[in-house]
Amino acid sequence: MQHHISAITFLVDNYDSAIAYFTQTLNFALTEDRDKGEGSRFVLVTPKGSATSLLLSKAKSDEDKAMIGKQAGGKVFMILHTDDFWRDHQSMCDKGVEFLETPREEAYGTVAIFKDCYGNKWDLLEPAPANLN
Numbered sequence: 748m749q750h751h752i753s754a755i756t757f758l759v760d761n762y763d764s765a766i767a768y769f770t771q772t773l774n775f776a777l778t779e780d781r782d783k784g785e786g787s788r789f790v791l792v793t794p795k796g797s798a799t800s801l802l803l804s805k806a807k808s809d810e811d812k813a814m815i816g817k818q819a820g821g822k823v824f825m826i827l828h829t830d831d832f833w834r835d836h837q838s839m840c841d842k843g844v845e846f847l848e849t850p851r852e853e854a855y856g857t858v859a860i861f862k863d864c865y866g867n868k869w870d871l872l873e874p875a876p877a878n879l880n
Contacts, residue, residue: 816866
């Protein structure tokens with residue numbers, strides 16, 4: 748039996764601005780955008796080459812709204828793998844992405860923490876050759 752995670756719910760305040768951020772700033776693909784009625788949509792954005800998507804979910808309740816940008820508390824929420832750290836780091840910087848640290852070399856690869864447009868922390872990581880799995 749095989750399993751994989753196909754999507755992770757990601758709380759947003761607005762579908763269209765979230766789609767724009769993920770597709771234009773982080774270079775994800777919009778893989779699905781289906782109207783579910785009553786102002787709700789089924790929206791998936793996917794890093795190119797990834798089997799896992801983010802399911803953009805518009806926060807409606809006060810509890811959900813309070814979680815936007817804090818989905819992992821103060822910890823790194825997502826790790827975005829890249830095959831070329833410096834290319835993607837430069838592209839993201841050019842598009843105004845806020846990196847919280849200078850890129851660093853670790854045993855597991857080249858990495859730097861950045862904030863998304865909501866304040867969630869991510870790692871941009873190019874794994875070291877021995878850590879590509």
